[in-house]
Amino acid sequence: MTTAHEAVLVLEDGRTFRGESYGALGETFGEAVFATAMTGYQETFTDPSYHRQVIVMTAPHIGNTGVNSTDMESQRIWAAGVVVRDPAVRPSNWRSQGDLGEALREAGVVGISGIDTRALTRHLRDRGAMRVGIFSGEAARADTDELRQRVVDTPPMTGAALAAEVSTTEPYVVSPPDGRPARFRVAALDLGVKGMTPTLLAERGIEVHVLPSTTTFEQIAALEPDGVFFSNGPGDPASAEHEVELLRQVLEAKIPFFGICFGNQLLARALGLDTYKLTFGHRGINQPVLDRTTGKVEVTSHNHGFAVRWPEGVPTDQPADTPYGPVRCSHVALNDDVVEGLQCEDVPAFSVQYHPEAAAGPHDAEYLFDRFVQHLSSYQNQHDENEHDEHNEHEQNGRGPGAQA
Template sequence: MTDMTSAGAARTASAALVLEDGTIYRGSAYGATGRALGEAVFATGMTGYQETLTDPSYAGQIVVQTSPHIGNTGVTSEDDESARMWPAGYAVRAASRITSNWRSEEPLGAQLERDGVVGIAGIDTRAVTRRLRDVGAMRAGVFSGEALTTDAAMLAEVRESPTMAGRSLAASVSTREAYRLEAVGESLGTLAVLDLGVKTSTLRYLREQGFDLVVLPQDSTLAQVLAHDPVAAFYSNGPGDPAASDDQVELLQGVLREGLPFFGICFGNQLLGRALGFGTYKLPFGHRGINQPVLDVATGRVEITSQNHGFAVDATIGEELTSPAGFGRVEVSHYSLNDRVVEGLRALDIPAFSVQYHPESAAGPNDAHHMFEEFRQMVLAQKGAQA
């Protein structure tokens, strides 16, 4: 069992981050106190910690920030990507003691505590990142207060917790009831949005493209989707293993057979891959941050993207593929320049495409924002063909 104590942390630390390989990092409690169990992952963004924390895709995970200084600009409700913070736990190097931003409404620690996110500060998060990069994402736990017990007991709790592989988490983040949002400007018609953990900025950008939105629960049926007479369908980002989402895959196959144009982001990309008949697999430590380079195969353009995923579609890059599920020809439209992971799919015989990264990308970058306009043009082309 390896004990990693930060040089700046007190010997009698009040919190511990415990990895399933037995490594322990000791620091001080930050945010809520108690126990948080989940998959430890690292996020490389140097800004946008609030957008990270309110992204439902981080449900069930312990987020380790590689950027050393967190909380210096506080939080403001205008920047929230959902109604609450979602990570099970949070680990930072230096939690800012002061807030310095005219937009700040409260300190980050206050919102972490209110939303029940158990955090730890004062640890060497870059050392944790190197550990996760070398060994892979691991089950972990953050312990503080009464939950801070013996090393052996805490490690046993971590090792008894569920792995991310095989977990279906969409139900924990999706809306319970359908709701509507009006288009900005002239309406193109209703877009059916399956909420698997959708972000506020995604909904805003879809509305700005002229779509009236009906946002649906993750367990919606094809009949419920079609009852809204949609002109197209959209699958959002979200947490969990795509291999554990058979119902959503079956729904998407029905949507595609109806001929509805489709756009998917992140988890939606993985589910389009499955609906087309391809497999998915777990990445060693995933892609998380706002500095991920992606190649657009069609244009040769490199885009710097925001990403948050631990699973990927298993499809061959550089070849015209045939959908094993009978949807015609398919191509990998984008891939990562770091490790050649599939970052986008495009169906060539039906109106459907998806990207693994986040084109809404709050708090940046915005290189891929044009994807929303491309979806609009796809829907217009489909409507023109049917006229």
């Protein structure tokens, strides 16, 4: 086991915690957020939505089950930094292929251990998510006021456009498994997509074309998709002007749309609704959400620091008017009444704020992928009926294949 070095965590408001280094030595900056989960730390750290965030794990023991290649949600660790109380001395699990501390070190991710994460979490809960720096080794010996100033000089999450930094640079295709023929083709905009998402779509007979965040509507239309999907991702939805304009073109074309997390916020903005920054966000598992469509309560996994602002004066159980027709708040968080889903009435579009693909949580919300398939099927049937009606109209007007010249 590698020898730990002195480390210090400095928040932008001056609160300081001293502990030991964990992961790589050096310094890192980001937004301090806390994640409430006892399991799934590897899925959390490799989620691109955590880009430029320093994750405080509320569970005291982290690293017990090690790391493995299967639980990676992307090709790398995206967390800007990791904060734990008691890292595991050694991993113990039949699936383990390595030690978490070593994995963080190899990835160059700076962390800190041995601090009172409960006190830090309570501080963030009361004061809100804020900028933070972790300094270890020689960097930890600098003057605290100087370190705090360096934290304050870093950019805040509000206004940050980060999707392009985590998106794929080249399109790729995920096909249905076992050589099964595809029932549908979906254009999936990668805003920080987790690997499980296109996998779950492909398992339902969808040929998933994963596209860069800079993709244009013309490029999407050239694929002749049966539907469009917007993934989760980091950053402020108010900064995603290209993605919002792209989504408006999708809505105008009435192509079925499904969005999760960041995609939910972008659907809101495309419809003309506003978004805002939550005090400390929803991150972690076991978060109850009411699906108003079924009346069922789902236990869900979350990672979002921004949320949809429902129009003032309109109850969340009533539809709101938009340029694309009425939209309903289809899901609501039971802890704080945050809007957790949208369902359009005049265009085939819906979205949720949480993660139905999350391997770190239960599978209560996986049905949403089936709901998307139902939307695709309805759209395809309607399209076929319209073509059939047009063909019959041409026949009746003497313009069919058998018409006399």
